[in-house]
Amino acid sequence: MTVFFQLTVTTVLALAVCAGAVHYFRTVRAARPPVGVFNGRDIFVIMGFVLALPYVYLALPGGVLPVVLALVFAGGLSVGYQPVIASGRLRWALIAALIASVLVSHMAFGEAAPPYWVANSCLVGLVVVSATNLNVQGGMRLSNVAWFLLALAVYDAFFAWVIPLTEELADAIQGYPFAPAAGLRIGDDLGAVVGMGDLLAYALFTTCAYKAYGKPGLRVGIVLVTVFGAVAPVVALQLVTAVTGHAPTMIPAQVIFGPAAFLGHLYLRRRGPERRMADVVFHRDRAAAPVSVAAGGPAPR
Numbered sequence: 189m190t191v192f193f194q195l196t197v198t199t200v201l202a203l204a205v206c207a208g209a210v211h212y213f214r215t216v217r218a219a220r221p222p223v224g225v226f227n228g229r230d231i232f233v234i235m236g237f238v239l240a241l242p243y244v245y246l247a248l249p250g251g252v253l254p255v256v257l258a259l260v261f262a263g264g265l266s267v268g269y270q271p272v273i274a275s276g277r278l279r280w281a282l283i284a285a286l287i288a289s290v291l292v293s294h295m296a297f298g299e300a301a302p303p304y305w306v307a308n309s310c311l312v313g314l315v316v317v318s319a320t321n322l323n324v325q326g327g328m329r330l331s332n333v334a335w336f337l338l339a340l341a342v343y344d345a346f347f348a349w350v351i352p353l354t355e356e357l358a359d360a361i362q363g364y365p366f367a368p369a370a371g372l373r374i375g376d377d378l379g380a381v382v383g384m385g386d387l388l389a390y391a392l393f394t395t396c397a398y399k400a401y402g403k404p405g406l407r408v409g410i411v412l413v414t415v416f417g418a419v420a421p422v423v424a425l426q427l428v429t430a431v432t433g434h435a436p437t438m439i440p441a442q443v444i445f446g447p448a449a450f451l452g453h454l455y456l457r458r459r460g461p462e463r464r465m466a467d468v469v470f471h472r473d474r475a476a477a478p479v480s481v482a483a484g485g486p487a488p489r
Contacts, residue, residue: 205387209320218325251364261315301373305373416448416449
């Protein structure tokens, strides 16, 4: 029952953020920052940020950490959903209501209760969709994502099994609201949690694959996320437990998904060069574009 619960929750969450990110990409034009074209140097900058962020979190006093996370979440939602909700007052009112629902459910029911995890998962999922499209529509390419995920796999393995920084960070946020994770807990027996970084990795790869290669890229992304992102880490944890007789502290999902995503990028690259943002026709633009057909002539493509 526990394994089935974990598989169900992780798969639903992984596919939900991917579907949300791709739908946003198809229907909304995010404000594109003047960052130019992503390259290898940008990946090093992002990895440097990823390396430094856990130490910043651990250096903060316990009571300050949830406040910082709430502010980061609120800022990400405001920037990412400005094209969706143009009214600043309405947008901030909705963000405040979502932030308040997480805080109130945590205070009323506790961190192990389903209402808190449902509210927190909605908050984290919306932030992931926003961050994904700010990067993908801002110029990030599938090759950038593939190399980033490969580096992230090495990073996660090192800080999970050599230096237990990931475990320390998880312990630091316990007992506080606004956990950077999505999931569901029911009592003390059933629980499944997916880190925000893992969800962002799944959404980035799937959305970039769709931008680069259309529906074939989307299919590859969905298969890789389902098999190697949602299912394989849970199965690997159970296999290690069965073989060794004791459950490992953790098996980082990116250790499995990162190499698989990189191989998926190599497979898709055989289809030709990636599409750029200028080559992508948005759903809203397609619906609004006038169609003129000459008498007796074919419809223009």
